[in-house]
Amino acid sequence: MKVITAYCNLRADECLVNGEVVSRRDAGSDDSWFKQIYKQQELAYPKFYKMDVLSQAGYLASELIKRATPGISETYADDEIALVFANASSSAETDRRFIQSYEGGGSPSPSLFVYTLPNIVLGEIAILNKWYGENMFAVLPKFVPGFYLDYGGILFASGSRALLGGWLEVTAGGTDVLLFMVEEQESGMEFNEANLLHLSQRVAAY
Amino acid sequence: MDSLKEDLKKQIIEQLNLEDLTVADIADDALLFNDQGLGLDSIDALELIVLLEKYHGIQLTNPEEGKEAFKSIDTMAAYIRKRKEA
Numbered sequence: 001m002k003v004i005t006a007y008c009n010l011r012a013d014e015c016l017v018n019g020e021v022v023s024r025r026d027a028g029s030d031d032s033w034f035k036q037i038y039k040q041q042e043l044a045y046p047k048f049y050k051m052d053v054l055s056q057a058g059y060l061a062s063e064l065i066k067r068a069t070p071g072i073s074e075t076y077a078d079d080e081i082a083l084v085f086a087n088a089s090s091s092a093e094t095d096r097r098f099i100q101s102y103e104g105g106g107s108p109s110p111s112l113f114v115y116t117l118p119n120i121v122l123g124e125i126a127i128l129n130k131w132y133g134e135n136m137f138a139v140l141p142k143f144v145p146g147f148y149l150d151y152g153g154i155l156f157a158s159g160s161r162a163l164l165g166g167w168l169e170v171t172a173g174g175t176d177v178l179l180f181m182v183e184e185q186e187s188g189m190e191f192n193e194a195n196l197l198h199l200s201q202r203v204a205a206y
Numbered sequence: 207m208d209s210l211k212e213d214l215k216k217q218i219i220e221q222l223n224l225e226d227l228t229v230a231d232i233a234d235d236a237l238l239f240n241d242q243g244l245g246l247d248s249i250d251a252l253e254l255i256v257l258l259e260k261y262h263g264i265q266l267t268n269p270e271e272g273k274e275a276f277k278s279i280d281t282m283a284a285y286i287r288k289r290k291e292a
Binding site: 049110 | 221222223225227231241
């Protein structure tokens with residue numbers, strides 16, 4: 001059966017992997033919350049600093065999921081891991097920043113412009129990992145498990161053997177990120193509506 | 207510290223919207239277009255050309271010069287000094 005083998009939640013102040021807090025925001029730090037996670041987790045990928053917040057969130061969560069599923073890249077061929085992401089606000093935060101780059105009398109910023117599509121995060125993850133499987137980024141009103149289940153079913157029936165799913169909502173109003181890896185295994189947390197809903201609402205256990 | 211190099215780092219952070227980086231995060235000899243350095247790409251090269259003109263009044267029209275000049279902060283500073291002396 002298809003099971004969720006690892007998942008990562010990014011919240012406003014906490015980063016969790018499989019339900020366990022791995023990073024906590026230091027309110028006194030000058031660093032952004034995502035940079036704090038990057039440093040605390042001792043990640044090394046300088047391109048992180050160029051990314052917009054959506055890509056940073058996707059990069060961080062996917063790296064932490066890879067750590068939680070060692071050997072994932074070796075287990076599958078480069079076109080067997082599908083990426084299926086969604087959010088509600090598309091790339092609105094970066095769109096606003098891009099507009100600001102020229103409305104104030106300056107010139108449009110090419111480095112911001114390249115992130116004014118939400119699916120760029122998929123490209124960042126695909127390039128880094130050399131994962132060349134199917135990918136899709138949907139803009140939906142809210143987190144809907146059926147989207148991942150239905151589209152995942154199509155992908156699994158057409159050659160994909162694993163799926164990295166994601167809800168990446170990063171706005172000025174908050175951070176709500178869930179990434180999860182789905183694989184074929186004999187037992188584990190089944191890839192179904194109830195479990196996806198549960199994980200999307202997951203908060204840290206104190 | 208070489209003030210030109212420090213200024214260049216600040217200008218790169220500003221021009222390329224690298225708010226998460228600080229001057230201290232960028233080594234003088236770090237390769238700007240290498241994944242182990244700053245990981246810049248062709249779009250960023252355009253930004254660096256704009257930066258040279260905007261902050262230093264230097265127009266870079268020869269792509270071969272750009273390849274050499276944009277290797278690192280060290281080479282950018284050397285290129286600016288050379289052009290200003292010419």
